[in-house]
Amino acid sequence: MVQAALKKADTESLANFTPRQNAVLEKALGLLVKGGDRALTTARIARAANCSKESLYKWFGDRDGLLAAVVTYQASKVRAPGSGQLPETAEAFRAQLTGFAFDLLSVLSGDVSLALNRLAIGQASKDDAQLGRLVLERGRKVIGLRAGTLLEAGRQRKFIQYDDQQAAFRTLYGLIIRDFHVRQLLGDALDARESDFETQASSAIDQFFKLYGPDKNRAREISQT
Amino acid sequence: MVQAALKKADTESLANFTPRQNAVLEKALGLLVKGGDRALTTARIARAANCSKESLYKWFGDRDGLLAAVVTYQASKVRAPGSGQLPETAEAFRAQLTGFAFDLLSVLSGDVSLALNRLAIGQASKDDAQLGRLVLERGRKVIGLRAGTLLEAGRQRKFIQYDDQQAAFRTLYGLIIRDFHVRQLLGDALDARESDFETQASSAIDQFFKLYGPDKNRAREISQT
DNA sequence: GCCGAACCGTACCGTACGGTACGATTGTGA
DNA sequence: TCACAATCGTACCGTACGGTACGGTTCGGC
Structure with missing residues (x-):
């Protein structure tokens, strides 16, 4: 929006x-x-x-x-995919998170993204790493913003809870991407199961809710560290 | 050690x-x-x-x-760090997992690792990606093996539970590394909190146990997907 | 119809690098 | 002491690339 x-x-x-x-x-x-x-x-x-x-x-x-x-x-x-309107129901929130995960997997696995990241990483050994900064600024940061607003919306509506949004986002990112990105950057191919981004995305979001979801019937011990 | x-x-x-x-x-x-x-x-x-x-x-x-x-x-x-002896207590198991996480963070953030990964990724755009395969084979796979035996030991002793060891490992990896690796490959620097690998490692293992730990006092709904 | 700006295609230059050749040096066993 | 192998240091070659120069062409404004 x-x-x-x-x-x-x-x-x-x-x-x-x-x-x-x-x-x-x-x-x-x-x-x-x-x-x-x-x-x-x-x-x-x-x-x-x-x-x-x-x-x-x-x-x-x-x-x-x-x-x-x-x-x-x-x-x-x-351009950052326009993240529609913010979710009002728990189901919509989960769906948007899953959509975000799917988009992230799709984008990072794309030919263009891999090629640009390879280029920037290859140049990053130089003194300045100018290209790397550019990729981080124009790519990563935009993703972080989209996810950030989404997470914050979910937190305010009590769909999830966290103290540190940065940390929550990084956990979300790790659950979604796992080692796929670097493996693909190194030329590895994902196997059939890994290439099913829908399943991967929904699985990652399931896990994310187990970590950051509201306390329903389980002990309250959400990340104090 | x-x-x-x-x-x-x-x-x-x-x-x-x-x-x-x-x-x-x-x-x-x-x-x-x-x-x-x-x-x-x-x-x-x-x-x-x-x-x-x-x-x-x-x-x-x-x-x-x-x-x-x-x-x-x-x-x-x-050389694959010889993973000592397998753990007999839950505390030892958690400690070994945390140690693994710490080692992984330390190694992947090291100058040599970053330089070699940058080199291999830079060459991976070529037709063959020979260096990339070599790095995956000699680096990644060894890590996976060490983690695999550790996870399996924990599962047999009921410290954790999972159906798919590969999936469990990839989740563990994602929780530990998050977006640190690619960011560093691109030339970004970790901030002070991120550079505290001990805290990062123990936090990641906490989260891993929430996902794969034994059902104590919480609902049983461990990843069926 | 004329002018100048932008641009194309090509040729050109200097350099850096991968790879090869060769004489000089060292060390070792008979 | 001699012969031989391995290696060093250096010089050399061809090529590919970044960057520049220049003549010819197109096109919009007057």
């Missing part, structure tokens, strides 16, 4: 880039997904996008600027 | 490499940790290790073989 507007901007002022530049970045993204950062050379991008290397340097400064632009472009494309 | 044995094998037959080769690989590891894969050129390794490039190629074939050797070398150094 926060990001209501800004929906028509598909070929327009997407993240301060011109349409032409967005088209180039889209091609670059395609190259990255297809062949990894090794394939993301200025010459190849220029060839794929039918533009000149000179234009690339004029628009993005240097190669690092171009990589940053690719990340920014992708981030501007997805 | 767990890794008692295997301490003298420092300059000896570590993973089928000669002592000289191990020394070279150690230098290479140092370069990698210090400067990332960008710094891991054959010329630099040769210079740092006072050996000739010709020897590098003779010993390891090509650059990829050298990188694989670095991974193998590091894996051979740590």
Whole structure:
């Protein structure tokens, strides 16, 4: 609901880039997904996008600027999924959490996400880790915000309870993602059961409610640490 | 405390490499940790290790073989911590789980681990992802085995209960690591609370027991999914 | 119809790196 | 002492890439 507007901007002022530049970045993204950062050379991008290397340097400064632009472009494309309206019933709350878990699993397992994270992680060994910060800022943080508002809504309506929202979110994240992300980043493939994101998501949310759900018929000892 | 044995094998037959080769690989590891894969050129390794490039190629074939050797070398150094003896009391079991969690957090947050994972992930976009498979095989799998025997011991003694050991392990892993690993891979720094691995570990194990612990005074509804 | 800006395609430059070749050095067994 | 193997240090080669330069083309404003 926060990001209501800004929906028509598909070929327009997407993240301060011109349409032409967005088209180039889209091609670059395609190259990255297809062949990894090794394939993301200025010459190849220029060839794929039918533009000149000179234009690339004029628009993005240097190669690092171009990589940053690719990340920014992708981030501007997805935009935080508009999290609908906040839930009023316990069932709706659980459903929204499960939807969040499903979305998270789907997004992080996507080709584009994996390619961008690989790129940023590969560069993160450098001194500055600029790309890594960008990915965290434009990707992770947005996810955290969406989950945060959702969790807070659930807490205020007594569907769950916690003292530390950050800690609750990190637990939720861990229950959902487990070791899937890093394994996939390393090139591992998920097996059939793991690829059933619906089941995985609902299982994770079940566990989350066991940890943070309201005390019904069980002893009250919810995380004092 | 767990890794008692295997301490003298420092300059000896570590993973089928000669002592000289191990020394070279150690230098290479140092370069990698210090400067990332960008710094891991054959010329630099040769210079740092006072050996000739010709020897590098003779010993390891090509650059990829050298990188694989670095991974193998590091894996051979740590060796699965011999998981001591299996626990006989619930307290001992919890303590061992907490120790496992602490070790896992410490290892994955270490310079060497982060550098190697960054290297493998950066290369994983290539066609084969050979390094990624190697890291998974020599790193992840060993951890899974240690945890697996520990979990199984606890289950047989009724300290915990589960149907699917794989699923239980992945939950344990998620509760321990949360989003720490990927964040650190991306160059993010853990804040003070997150860096307190003892507290993090014991908190994660608390949560794990809430999900998989024996039914004491609470409703019996342990994960049927 | 003319002008200038933006841009394309291509050629070009310097450098860094993977990989190879070779003479010099060291150490070891007969 | 000699021969031989292993290795070192260095020089060398080809290639790929980041970055620049330049002539030709398109296109909007006047």
